[in-house]
Amino acid sequence: MKYAIIRFPGSNCDWDLFYVLRDVMAVTPEFVDYRETTLPDETAAVLVPGGFSYGDYLRSGAIARFSPIMAAVKAFADAGHPVIGICNGFQILTEAGLLPGALRKNSSLDFICKPQPLTVTNATTLFTHEFDAGETVMFPIAHGEGNYYCDDATLAQLKQNHQIAFTYQNNPNGSTADIAGVTNERGNVLGMMPHPERASEAILGGDDGQRLFASLIASVTAAAQ
């Protein structure tokens, strides 16, 4: 089983994810270039890393969505397999229509880089079942455009379907309903602005992020059996 990490021009959290998966979680990550049109054989999950793909031209994530690999990512998600987008990865997945809503500039207009206490709003997803519902976890954010927006009808659906996975306790960026991470309706695609891969070892200030990856790994391992 492989964990495919998509690399776009301008991705910069690709190695962080690779390192956590290989060295901390002891699974097999593989980089996939954005010019590829297929995912590696035995891909169990796709991870779209943070960064500034295509220089954030037009809108963050707007151009990456048209990369050759994205058709394969969309087909993978449509087949029900797990896909997670972190930070710029979240922006790309919303632009690609794999997740509802959009990310605006932070309400303060500042780039914010600091740890954030989050509430695990849904601890039953493929990506969060190792957490306790309502638990507080600490993940850093590092973004200028993480201000989640969706209209009222979409927000009502997100709540009704339990698609809100994480919320900010001290909303740093103006996000609608304090939303830090959402899933698609089916629950197999997660996007989040905070960085679990930067919070997966105690020496880096906290290891709450490990349980997100442990949840994902347990989910794909169970699905393979």
Add this chain to the structure above:
Amino acid sequence: MYRVKVYVTYKESILDPQGEAVKTALHRLDYQTVEKVTVGKYFELNIADRGQNIDEEVDQMCDQLLANVNMESYRYEIESTTTEG
């Protein structure tokens, strides 16, 4: 040839933090008459005339790429610049 101008802004219902910041700065310059500022994006496109439905084509371009219709609205002006000969 068509020359097309596209204007993209946040939807009316969405707070435009850049517009608010610019408005505040204009007030600091003592332009107290400024009541609202909207910051958006402006595109100019030159498009070959192949007999297509240009209005529909531009609308699709805006819808698919130039604007994120979840949060932005767009409008455009199409000018035909067909030269003689």
